[in-house]
Amino acid sequence: MKKITFLIAILFTSHSFTADGPFLGLFGIKTENPAGVVAASDALREDCGTPEGVTTTLVAEALNGSDPTTHTYLVGFPNNAAYVEWNNQIASCAGWAKYFEAMNPISDQTVQALAFPLAGGGDASKDTVFVNFFANVSRPDKFLPAYNDLMEVASTDGTCPSSWGLFAFGPGVTPDEYGTHVAYCGYPDLATYMEVAQIRVPSKAFQRFLRKTFRISENKGVTSNAVVKRYE
Numbered sequence: 001m002k003k004i005t006f007l008i009a010i011l012f013t014s015h016s017f018t019a020d021g022p023f024l025g026l027f028g029i030k031t032e033n034p035a036g037v038v039a040a041s042d043a044l045r046e047d048c049g050t051p052e053g054v055t056t057t058l059v060a061e062a063l064n065g066s067d068p069t070t071h072t073y074l075v076g077f078p079n080n081a082a083y084v085e086w087n088n089q090i091a092s093c094a095g096w097a098k099y100f101e102a103m104n105p106i107s108d109q110t111v112q113a114l115a116f117p118l119a120g121g122g123d124a125s126k127d128t129v130f131v132n133f134f135a136n137v138s139r140p141d142k143f144l145p146a147y148n149d150l151m152e153v154a155s156t157d158g159t160c161p162s163s164w165g166l167f168a169f170g171p172g173v174t175p176d177e178y179g180t181h182v183a184y185c186g187y188p189d190l191a192t193y194m195e196v197a198q199i200r201v202p203s204k205a206f207q208r209f210l211r212k213t214f215r216i217s218e219n220k221g222v223t224s225n226a227v228v229k230r231y232e
Contacts, residue, residue, distance in 0.1 A: 047095025113172030120165030127186030
């Protein structure tokens with residue numbers, strides 16, 4: 001089953017979400033030359049910089065099923081104006097043309113989409129490994145409170161000990177394939193996550209969450225990925 005597999009941990013330190021941001025742009029690629037991608041990304045940052053408050057994180061997909069995506073750019077926008085400025089920069093800065101010239105022979109685009117945060121906690125900038133949970137939600141008004149109840153426990157019992165969050169997908173996503181929402185848990189390193197991965201029996205909090213949401217949501221997949229480089 002094809003999935004969008006990306007690190008949903010944006011470098012949003014604030015969890016005050018409004019109609020003017022923050023939000024995330026995600027741009028997935030397939031490549032057999034990861035070093036070339038990093039080099040092109042470094043050159044783009046040096047040539048063009050980024051608008052005020054915009055951050056870019058390059059992640060590598062680890063366990064993502066049949067999705068061809070190997071890497072994803074997560075571009076965090078603090079507000080609508082920053083998104084407009086970033087889009088305008090693509091046409092105005094010559095470094096973008098150099099970037100595309102370098103990337104076209106070594107990569108193929110797999111997905112583009114926007115995602116909007118609904119809830120979150122912790123500091124994603126301190127985490128390097130992320131697990132993502134995709135769901136097709138028919139009643140967001142009921143799903144969000146159930147998720148918040150779950151995270152009150154999961155963020156303190158060691159299940160999701162660091163950063164966490166829930167996003168609603170916007171333009172660019174087909175719900176039947178990808179779901180309407182994605183939640184994530186961040187971990188400081190792979191060893192920390194593997195301790196959680198070995199838990200065989202779901203916690204009581206997670207069992208309660210399933211009872212509250214199984215009629216209003218469909219699980220579309222669970223994936224993981226890791227940070228390659230952050231551009232702040």
